[in-house]
Amino acid sequence: MKKAVWLTFFALALALGFGCKPAGESGNGSAAGTGSSGSGSTASSARREPEGPGNKVTGDVIKVGVIASLNGELKPWGEDSVRGIRMAVDEFNAAGGLDGKKVELVIEDTNSKPEVGKSATEKLVAEDGVIAVLGEIASGITQPAAEVCFRYGVPIISPGSTRVDITNIGANVFRVCFTDNFQGAALAKFAYEDLGLRRIAMLTDKKQPYSTGLSDVFRQAFTSFGGEIVDEQFYEGGSTQDFKPQLTNIKAKNPDGLFCSGYFNEVGPIARQKEIVGLNVPMIGGDGWDSAELLASGGSGIIGGYWSNHYSNLEDRPEVKRFIEEFKKRYGGPPATAMAPLGYDAALVLLDALKRAESLDSKSLMKAIAETKNLQAVSGTITIGPDGNAEKSILILQVTKEARDKPVKRIEFFRFEPKSN
Amino acid sequence: MTEQFIQQLVNGLMLGAIYALIALGYTMVYGVLRLINFAHGDVYMVGAYLAYYTSMQWVNRELINPYALLVIMLFVSMIGCSLLGLLIERVAYRPLREAPRISVLITAIGVSLLLEYGGLLVFKTAPPPSIAEEVRGAAMQTPLVLFGVAIDKGQLAVLSVTLVLMILLWQFVTNTQTGRAMRAVAHDFDTAALMGINVDRIVAITFLIGSALAGAGGMMNATALGTPLTTFYGLMPGVKAFVAAVLGGIGNIPGAVLGGIILGLAEAMVVFADPFIPGFELTGYKDAVTFVILIGVLLVKPSGIFGSPVEKV
Structure with a gap:
C-alpha cells in the first residue's frame, strides 16, 4: 500500500505542476490581454493623469533611469536594449548635450523579474530622482514599473513591451514598439x-x-x-x-x-x-x-x-545602415536582437522631447513626449499617438x-x- | 478521415516508442533497487546534447553519408549516456545501498538537479540549440507511401530502432546468464547476493542499459522533432515515461513498453478526437492526458497493468 500512497502523492504533485496550472493561466492571460484592448486606443483624455508631482533637474546633470534585464532568462534582450540606449545618450552628449547639460544614465538590473523591476524603479524615481525612466523590454516587468512611475508622476518609455494594456496605466506611459x-x-x-x-x-x-x-x-x-x-x-x-x-x-x-x-x-x-x-x-x-x-x-x-x-539588420534605410555601422564600431558586432534599435529609439524619443520641453521636469517632459511627431528613428518614423503608443509602420x-x-x-x-x- | 486516423496512429506509436524506451530505464532500475531514478530524464537530456554536438562536428562535411551520421550520433549518445549512468550509480547510489529508501530517493532528485543546473555550465543553452534539420532531412527527405498514406521515413526509422533495441533487451534479459542474474536480483536482492551473484555488478549493468536506452531516445526525439535543447529538455519526457512505467506496472519490462505505447496513442487520439467534441480545445490538453491517466491508474489499479497485486516491500 505504501507504494500506492507515494505514487498518488507524486501524481497529484505532477498534475498540479504540469497539467492544471498552464491551462488556468492561459485562460486568465488571454482574457486580460484581449479584454483591455478595447479601451487601448481611446483618446488621451481617457488616460489618467499621474498622481505624483514628478522630479526636477537640479544642477548640470540630467538624470535618466534605465531598467533592464541584465541577468536572468531575458539577458540577451535586456543587454541589447541597454546598448542601444547608451549609444543614443553618448551621441547626444558628444554633440554638446542640452545647452551644456549632460544626460546621465542610472542603470538598474531587473534580473528578468517583475518584483525586482518594481523595486528598482522605486529606487530610481524616489532616491536617484530621475526625471524619466527607459524600459523594460518585457511587458510583465514594464507593468509594475509603469505603475510606480504613475504614482510618482514620472514618464516611462518602454522599448519593447508589445502587450496592449501597458499604456492604459496612465498618461505617463509610452512605447516605441508596435502593439500586438x-x-x-x-x-x-x-x-x-x-x-x-x-x-x-x-x-x-x-x-x-x-x-x-x-x-x-x-x-x-x-x-x-x-x-x-x-x-x-x-x-x-x-x-x-x-x-x-x-x-x-x-x-x-x-x-x-x-x-x-x-x-x-x-x-x-x-x-x-x-x-x-x-x-x-x-x-x-x-x-x-x-x-x-x-x-x-x-x-x-x-x-x-x-x-x-520592428526592424531588420538587412533593411536598406539610411537610419538602419548608420545605426548598425556605429553599433558594430562600439560593441564589435551587429545587434543580436531588435531590442538594440528599439532601446536606441526609446532614448531618441526622450532626448528629442528634452529639447522641446518647456522646463526640465517630469511634467513638461511628459507633455513633450506625447507631442512627438514624425521622428526619424531606426525602427521607423515615430509619432506618439493619443494612447501613448508609437504610430509607425511594421516590417514584414x-x-x-x-x-x-x-x-x-x-x-x-x-x-x-x-x-x- | 481514415488517412488522418492512420497518420495519428503512426504519430502516437512513434511518441509511445520513445516513452517506452525511457520507461524501460525507470522500470529496470526500480526492479533491481526499488528506486525511482529521477535523474533518468536528465540522462535523456544529455543524450540529446551529445547527439547535437556530434552532429555539429559532422554536419558541414560533405564527405559523410547522412545515414552514417545518424548512426554515429545514435552510438555516441548511447555510449555517452551509459557511461554517465554508470558514474551516477557508482557515485550517488552505491554508497547509499544500506541507507533508508527515502535518502536514496532524495539523492536521486539531487542528481537530477545537479545535471539540470550543472549542465548550464557545460552545455550551450543561450540561444537553445537544436539539431539542424538537414541532419534529419538529408536522410529522410521523401516520405514513404504505404497503402495510400504518406509516412515519414524518420518516424519509421525511430520505430524500427526502438523495436530492435527492445528485442535485444528482451533476449538479453531472458536468454543470458547476466539477464537471469538480473531477474534474480529483481526478485530478491539479498537472496541473490547469498547465491553468489555479484549484485553490484548487476546493478551497474542495469544502469548502463537503462541509460543507453534513454540516450537513444534523446538522440532520436531531438533529431526528429527539432525541439531546441535546454538542460531541462528531459523534464517532461522523463515525467511521462515515469507515468508509462507506473501504468505498465513499475518493475515490469513488457509493462513499460505497453505503458509507453498507450500514453503515446492516448496523446495522439485526444488530438484526433478534438473535431468531434467542439468547444473544449482538447488539443491544448494533449500533454495533460498523461496525468489524467496516472491518476486513473492509481485510483483503479495502483500496481499497474502487469504489476503484481501483492506489494513486495
Whole structure:
C-alpha cells in the first residue's frame, strides 16, 4: 500500500505542476490581454493623469533611469536594449548635450523579474530622482514599473513591451514598439492582400498570453477582411515537443497558410514536423520568431515563411545602415536582437522631447513626449499617438535559405480595434 | 478521415516508442533497487546534447553519408549516456545501498538537479540549440507511401530502432546468464547476493542499459522533432515515461513498453478526437492526458497493468 500512497502523492504533485496550472493561466492571460484592448486606443483624455508631482533637474546633470534585464532568462534582450540606449545618450552628449547639460544614465538590473523591476524603479524615481525612466523590454516587468512611475508622476518609455494594456496605466506611459493589436492586424492584412491567402489554420500556444492575444487579433482581422480561419489547434509552450497530432488535424482541413503566434522555441519544431506530416503551406507569425536558431531548428519547413518584426539588420534605410555601422564600431558586432534599435529609439524619443520641453521636469517632459511627431528613428518614423503608443509602420520579413529576416514590405500604421470576447 | 486516423496512429506509436524506451530505464532500475531514478530524464537530456554536438562536428562535411551520421550520433549518445549512468550509480547510489529508501530517493532528485543546473555550465543553452534539420532531412527527405498514406521515413526509422533495441533487451534479459542474474536480483536482492551473484555488478549493468536506452531516445526525439535543447529538455519526457512505467506496472519490462505505447496513442487520439467534441480545445490538453491517466491508474489499479497485486516491500 505504501507504494500506492507515494505514487498518488507524486501524481497529484505532477498534475498540479504540469497539467492544471498552464491551462488556468492561459485562460486568465488571454482574457486580460484581449479584454483591455478595447479601451487601448481611446483618446488621451481617457488616460489618467499621474498622481505624483514628478522630479526636477537640479544642477548640470540630467538624470535618466534605465531598467533592464541584465541577468536572468531575458539577458540577451535586456543587454541589447541597454546598448542601444547608451549609444543614443553618448551621441547626444558628444554633440554638446542640452545647452551644456549632460544626460546621465542610472542603470538598474531587473534580473528578468517583475518584483525586482518594481523595486528598482522605486529606487530610481524616489532616491536617484530621475526625471524619466527607459524600459523594460518585457511587458510583465514594464507593468509594475509603469505603475510606480504613475504614482510618482514620472514618464516611462518602454522599448519593447508589445502587450496592449501597458499604456492604459496612465498618461505617463509610452512605447516605441508596435502593439500586438497592430501586429496581428498587419499580418492578417499581409496574408490576405499580399499573399492572397483565404483559408488559414492557426496553431496557438495556450500557455502564453502573447500567443493567445496575437491569435485572437489575427482571427478577427483576417475574417474582417473576408478570409476564413479553418481551424485552430493548441499546444502548451515548454511542455509540448511533438506537434504532429495537431498538424495532422490541420492538414485534414486543407488550409492555404499556417499562422503560428508562439515563440521560436516551438515555431522551429512545428516547421520541421509540418514537413513530416506533409503539410506544405507557408507559415506566418509575429516577432516571437526572432531567434538566430530559427533556421537551424525549422529547416526547410520554415523557409518561405513570413513574420513581422520592428526592424531588420538587412533593411536598406539610411537610419538602419548608420545605426548598425556605429553599433558594430562600439560593441564589435551587429545587434543580436531588435531590442538594440528599439532601446536606441526609446532614448531618441526622450532626448528629442528634452529639447522641446518647456522646463526640465517630469511634467513638461511628459507633455513633450506625447507631442512627438514624425521622428526619424531606426525602427521607423515615430509619432506618439493619443494612447501613448508609437504610430509607425511594421516590417514584414521572409525566411530564406540565407537569412531568417529578409525584408519584404513595410505596412503603414492603421487602426484596428479587436472586440474583446 | 481514415488517412488522418492512420497518420495519428503512426504519430502516437512513434511518441509511445520513445516513452517506452525511457520507461524501460525507470522500470529496470526500480526492479533491481526499488528506486525511482529521477535523474533518468536528465540522462535523456544529455543524450540529446551529445547527439547535437556530434552532429555539429559532422554536419558541414560533405564527405559523410547522412545515414552514417545518424548512426554515429545514435552510438555516441548511447555510449555517452551509459557511461554517465554508470558514474551516477557508482557515485550517488552505491554508497547509499544500506541507507533508508527515502535518502536514496532524495539523492536521486539531487542528481537530477545537479545535471539540470550543472549542465548550464557545460552545455550551450543561450540561444537553445537544436539539431539542424538537414541532419534529419538529408536522410529522410521523401516520405514513404504505404497503402495510400504518406509516412515519414524518420518516424519509421525511430520505430524500427526502438523495436530492435527492445528485442535485444528482451533476449538479453531472458536468454543470458547476466539477464537471469538480473531477474534474480529483481526478485530478491539479498537472496541473490547469498547465491553468489555479484549484485553490484548487476546493478551497474542495469544502469548502463537503462541509460543507453534513454540516450537513444534523446538522440532520436531531438533529431526528429527539432525541439531546441535546454538542460531541462528531459523534464517532461522523463515525467511521462515515469507515468508509462507506473501504468505498465513499475518493475515490469513488457509493462513499460505497453505503458509507453498507450500514453503515446492516448496523446495522439485526444488530438484526433478534438473535431468531434467542439468547444473544449482538447488539443491544448494533449500533454495533460498523461496525468489524467496516472491518476486513473492509481485510483483503479495502483500496481499497474502487469504489476503484481501483492506489494513486495
